[in-house]
Amino acid sequence: MSSLSSLPFTVGKFLITPLTRSDAAGRFVASLSIRRGQGTQTHDRVYTFKPEFNNKDSALTYAAAQGRYWLLNPASLT
Secondary structure (H helix, E strand, C coil): CCEEECCCEEECCEEEEEEEEECCCCCEEEEEEEEECCHHHCEEEEEEEEEEECCHHHHHHHHHHHHHHHHHCHHHHC
């Protein structure tokens, strides 16, 4: 299993990082890291999404879209 990330983006106090990893079957799973704070006060939540993708770019695009949607509706990932 290997992990890849795309460029993170910052909005206000949040650092949003789309991530992907390949599974044993060669498909790609999208994840999203939402980080807030600095130093010892850092809090990071990582969400993994159900759809699997044929390529890493599609998985990263999906994760980034979920991050933008979360910024508009934080309750969407609870």
